Amino acid sequence: MNIAVLGDGAWGSAIAHLLSTNKHRVTLWGPFPDYISEMQKSRSNPRFLPKIKFNDSIVFSSDLKEAVTKSEMLVLALPSQYIRQLLKNLCPFIDKNKHILVDLAKGIEVNTLKRMSEIVTEILGKTNYTVLSGPSHAEEVIKNVPSAVVVASDKPDVGKIVQDAFINPAFRVYYSDDPTGVELGGALKNVYAIAAGVVDGMKLGDNTKAALLTRSIAEMSRLGKALGGGVETFSGLSGIGDLIVTCYSKHSRNRFVGEKLGSGYRLNEILEELNMVVAEGVKTTESAYQLAKKLNIESPIINELHAALYKDKNPKKCINDLMNRVATTEIY
Secondary structure, three states: OEEEEEOOOHHHHHHHHHHHHOOOEEEEEOOOHHHHHHHHHHOEEOOOEEEEEOOOOOEEEOOHHHHHHOOOEEEEOOOHHHHHHHHHHHOOOOOOOOOEEEEOOOOOOOOOOOOHHHHHHHHHOOOEEEEEEOOOOHHHHOOOOOEEEEEEOOOHHHHHHHHHHHOEOOEEEEEEOOHHHHHHHHHHHHHHHHHHHHHHHOOOOHHHHHHHHHHHHHHHHHHHHHOOOOHHHHHOHHHHHHHHHHHHOOOOHHHHHHHHHHOOOOHHHHHHHHOOOOOHHHHHHHHHHHHHHHHOOOOHHHHHHHHHHHOOOOHHHHHHHHHOOOOOOOOO
């Protein structure tokens, strides 16, 4: 297939490499012509994936019209808070009957509190939309480390096309008919990964982290179900699977944010150290907090993390308040 990957960060670059390995004709688009030119000359992505060389067949472009009009599949690989503007820019060029959209962004838009599929529908109308998610750090996928993900769509035939396009011996792709649940699992796990990082930064140990992850799964399922996702989806690759890898991996930017927070740094200092590299969970914590409040869903972990990130609450006090809540049954 002719495939345009729209976004030249780590994940977009890794997926472009994977798809070209699968013998597709891939164009990797980025919004900054100078950086795209640098990537084309070096056949690498020095900022996000240093020391990795791209396949020779990948075409690099900063011309959105050219990238879109010559492709049948469009992979949305920008961070979630930039997806709205990307979709607006796509409007003049997209063919909703021809193009298949594959969303990689894992987040919930601030202010509107919309999932990526809802933003797509708002701006483009009905499309061939799919979402791909799961435990799959770019740094390992691009090295062909065995990984498994899930692609979700309410159109099984479209989901099958995407599944076939992405799957290979090192990248196993499952299908789901629950795009809402898969989107929410991929977004919410980033919130809990920051919380897991706080535990690491405070050096609280294995018991604490295991308890946090277990109760995070319960909270994710509760909120996800209220927003329309299937409960079983949160026990799958985009839920528990992505939660585990993001909460433990050295590659996780969200866990890094939490670790710094637990070590005594403030949010503005952490974001400055990230140097414009996006940790999706920071914004998604605000969105998840607002959604849980709006729907009256019990979400103590989200509430305490929100207080630590946005109200300068001491993480030690957050842990203390979580542990001293009224005793209850273990419910999901």
